Amino acid sequence: MTILVTGGAGFIGSNFVLDWLASSEYGDETVVNLDKLSYAGNLQNLASLQGDARHVFVKGDIADTVLLGQLLSTHQPRAILNFAAESHVDRSIHGPEAFVQNNIVGTFQLLESVRTWWSALPEAPKAQFRFLHVSTDEIYGSLAKDDPAFTERNPHEPNSPYSASKAASDHLVRAWHHTYGLPVLTTNCSNNYGPYHFPEKLIPLMIVNALAGKSLPVYGDGQQIRDWLYVKDHCSAIRRVLEAGRVGETYNIGGWNEQANIDIVRTICGLLDAQRPRADGKPYVEQMAFVADRPGHDRRYAIDASKIEKELGWKPAETFASGIAKTVQWYLSNQDWVANVQSGGYRDWLQTQYGRA
Structure with missing residues (x-):
């Protein structure tokens, strides 16, 4: 048996591949991993x-229909999990075209390639096949402080080029199911954190900058609230949706961990104070610096993950306290990885986004 994972060298995708092959239930299945190896x-x-031998890596783009046709014909996957996406809001503000091309056009080309191949399958593998599309809670827009958390019934109201491109890809997946019968599943997750997170996102950026003695840039007043999901919990939820999710359905995946950005930064500083104190004995929180807020910054996201718990029996294993402690420890123990991902291009991006930060 084989699954095809797109974007499997990125943050969430690589965690999924590693956990899949380490599991006793799925570890004997081959993973074909398609990733174009962009910056992330x-x-x-x-x-x-x-x-x-269970991991077959292929460098390539989900928009390459010739390559996709070859991979599908050769490997005959029982499922495809689409993690491939441009995923950083700040980057989408500075360069939206890449998000339209990769998240919308790329998903369209992937769906069409899969539909062509799937339509010709014999009845048994055709009925068993699943296409699982991994998306984000940002497609729902922003919540006021006292609004109820997002459910799967919330309308799509994206506010950034990134979330708009992901909302469009969700609509395409839904349409390919209702129009062509493609057996799809969609998941919308809250903010992930954990190992292998590229250090431009909030949590790894704060850890890396703190250890380097740099400022810790916090947008606006730092009171933007997100629901935080430990990446390995996200991976276990995706496995469960693939295993038992109802075809055509959407499942919200969240950590039940709403936190304001400024509180995240303070928590990280406290953990680093305890585990890797500054040479001068001062607290890391002194490095915190408020910077101008980004355009259209959503104030709050929150996921109601009741549906996946009621239907599929899944809930997160980690609290935020346990997950963030594991995350900080991973970065402290993997400084070589951090050094290797900090390329010249990455430093140029930070300069563009945060100025002197």
């Missing part, structure tokens, strides 16, 4: 799988 795709994430 990193084969070092998968270094432990080198020489493992």
